[in-house]
Amino acid sequence: MNLLTLDRNRISKAGKVCIVMGNEAADLDSMASSVLYALLKSRVDPDPSHIYLPFAPIPKEDFKLRTEAVYLFKEAGVGQDALLFAGELELHPLQKDGRLSLILMDHNKLSKDYTAYEGFVEEIIDHHKDEGCYAQAKVRKIEPVGSTCTLVAEEYLRLAPQLLSRREAMLLLGTILLDTVNLDPKAGRVTPKDTEIANTLKPKASIDSNTLFETLQREKFNVSDLTTADLLRKDYKEYMAGKIRYGMSTVLISLDTWKKKDPLLQRELEAYRRERKLDLLVVMIAYTEPKFQRELVLSGESETLIASLVEYLNAKGAQLVPIGFPGGYTQGNAEYSRKKLQPLVQEFLASSVG
Ligand SMILES: [Mn+2]
Incomplete structure (x- = not known):
């Protein structure tokens, strides 16, 4: 996974800059779905002048507080510089020269810092209650599943299954498992679609899913690297x-x-x-x-x-x-x-x- 390093030169030359924006909480689901959807879009968009940048609206130094994300991103070979963080890219100049496009991930209403850009939302992929905003959005994939990564994986498997690498499958699977408490119906988070997608991802990720879930659960509470x-x-x-x-x-x-x-x-x-x-x-x-x-x-x-x-x-x-x-x-x-x-x-x- 190497397509996503922030290249300011590429941004200045791009015909369209699509910010694939996660939610304010910037949890694992929000960040993983943003990274993988940006990757998928950049692979299937026939126009090479369009670039897709995953964006987490938190300060970069807060990333390390999400210890489960730190762990899984590292396992998946995603560097921290694969994501843009708050303050790393000005959206206003892109808006001014008509090159801005927004894709909302894991939320369907812009947080208050970004409401100035509501006219630029082109896609929404989310599992929260639909608040009915941005009628102009061409894609509104909003379904009450357990994880946004389920919806991203579904799109990936539909549009480019052959391009999904083992590590990417693991990033999606790990997030779905954590969000659905290992697909356990008793936890009340999992839907049939989460289970179906996770079962399709399991052989591609080639990792024992129970071990992956338990490791992630443990890493979530592993604060040994924190001051x-x-x-x-x-x-x-x-x-x-x-x-x-x-x-x-x-x-x-x-x-x-x-x-x-x-x-x-x-x-x-x-x-x-x-x-x-x-x-x-x-x-x-x-x-x-x-x-x-x-x-x-x-x-x-x-x-x-x-x-x-x-x-x-x-x-x-x-x-x-x-x-x-x-x-x-x-x-x-x-x-x-x-x-x-x-x-x-x-x-x-x-x-x-x-
Ligand atoms: Mn979520």
């Missing part, structure tokens, strides 16, 4: 309660493991909080070895605020017990996920502002 700041921003949201700005991160390794991995953890937490000008950073820790357990780390300027927040959460049944780390607690009530904890934190902070 503390990476771990914090991997699953991070910011909120306001009156004038109080706070952030919540979910991290999937135990505090104990994390401390060993980063001896400067406390300092790094503070640096992350200061950098984002947060009054409070709430880190929710969840891990399963040996059994499911939650921990909470609170980092903030005001110790009084933290102490009264802990008191408040305990009154609501969180069962927080201090552990040997500043602001660290075991959380006895494992049912308090971010979905449940965040509204309580919000309520407390909003009332404490007055």
